[in-house]
Amino acid sequence: MEQVEMDMGLSDIRGSLEVVKMKRERKSSGGKYADDKTLSKKRQWEDDSDSLGVVKKALVVLTRLPDYKISALRPPTPLQFYSEDESLSTSESDSNLEPGNKSSGSDLSKLKNKRNTEICSKCSTRRTAVQNNNKIEPAPIIISTAFALCADETRNVRPDLPEQEVAVDMMVLARKKHMRWQRGKILEILTREDGRLKYKVSFEEKGKSLVSGHHIAYDNTPKLEQLYVGARVVVSCSENKFHFQTGILAELPSRKNRLRFLVFTDDHVPLYVGLPSLHLxxxxxxxxxxxxxxxxxxSFMTRYLRDWPYPHLTQYKAGQNINVEFNGVQQRCEVKLVDSSLIQVVFQDDQQKEWIHRGSTRLEHMIRILKLRELEEEKNDSD
Structure with a gap:
């Protein structure tokens, strides 16, 4: 009995000594055992993450967007004023499909075919197509967009500047006959009973005339800040450089017209000229x-100045056949050149060339759209 108790006591002592020994080894190793345990856990976590990475591999799936989403992502286009064409959209257009509407491919193709059929039938009744050499020519679009963005390019109000002096012995351009002005010298300034001034001018090419202040122009070149759309100007005549014609200034220089002035002479002839050709x-x-x-x-100039800087212009291409009024009759022409707001046409009968403004009422398409506008305005007034 005593021997057994002694053996148990010795075993307890040995166990205590082993525990003390383990603590000393752990302390002397600086926590190496804990670090080994941590490293083993880290390796195990990395092995697990590597195994998971094989399973969770990123995939890229490309899906074609439906037409209604593509239409929504497109930037808005500027408003256009159409003559014979209408907007190519109907109430049943596929751009109006709801996102949740799961139409099959066959349904979409039927819907598109139906829309195209409606568009074709509408175009056949609303637009003019002339067949020439087995070629169908669509009617042009009438657009109404801002001519320019800078205020100096769209100025249509007379600048508040001091008037230049008009004195005796001053060289001017004066009206000798209707649509014919010539250079001359002011001989005398007369005051009428009603207070109006009259200017007696002696022309270089013989003759004298008594004219009003709006029938004489400065002989010198005006400054750019003096000019505005709607200004009354005089330009040299193309047939004779010593003769001049009156007109209305219709465009100021901009990038759209390659930094030129557009003038409508009083006989409806459009001219692009430079600053030295103008006289106020x-x-x-x-x-x-x-x-x-x-x-x-x-009537044309009244509407033009009212619509400025949003004039209505037809869009043509070189080689296109159109109808243009000449001597009161619509005649067939071919567009030869397009120069900013002007087109050069060649009449088929005599091959005569002429420059015409793209908004002129001599154009058959412009006459049609103006009539449609008048009918719409009358309808709106009646409503």
Missing amino acids: VCRPLENSLEDLPDSPHK
Whole structure:
């Protein structure tokens, strides 16, 4: 019995000594055992993550967007004013499909075919197609967009600048006959009973005339800040450089017209000219259009200045056949050149060439759209 108790006591002592020995070894090793355990756990975690990486591999799936989403992502286009064409969209267009509508491919093709059929039938009744050499020519689009962005390029109000002096012995351009001005010298300035001034001019090419202030123009070149759309100007005649014609300034220089001035002479002829070709009328009427005789040209200029800087222009391409009024009759022409707001046409009958403004009422398409606008305005007024 005593021997057994002694053996148990010795075993306890040995166990205590082993525990003390382990603690000393752990302390002397600086926690190496704990570090080994941590490293083993880290390796195990890396092995697990490597195994998971094989399973969770990233995939890229390309899906074609439906047409309604593609239409929504497109940037908006500027508003256009159409003459014979309408917007190519109908109430049943596939761009109006709801996102949740799961239409099959066959349904979409049927819907598109139906839309194309409706568009074709509408175009056949609303647009003119002329067959020439087995070629069908669509009617042009009438657009109405801002002519320019800079205020100096769209100025249509007379600048508030001091008037230049008009004195005796001053060289001017004066009206000798209708649509014919010449260079001359002011001999005398007369004051009428009603207070109006009259200028007696002696022309270089013989003759004298007594004219009003809006029938004389400065002989010198004007400054750019003096000019504006709607200004009454005089330009040299193309047939004779010593003769001049009056007109209305219709465009100021911009990148769209390659830094030129557009002038409509009083006989509805459009001209692109440079600054040295312009001469300002000395004392223009408050409304320059009052100096024009009643005619289709006056109606055109009234509408043009009212719509500025959003004039209506037809869009043509070189080689296109169109109808243009000449001597009161619509005649067949071919577009030869397009120069900014002008087109050069060649009449088929006599091969005569002429420059015409793309918004002129001599164009058959422009006449049609103006009639449609008048009908719409009358309808709106009645409503």
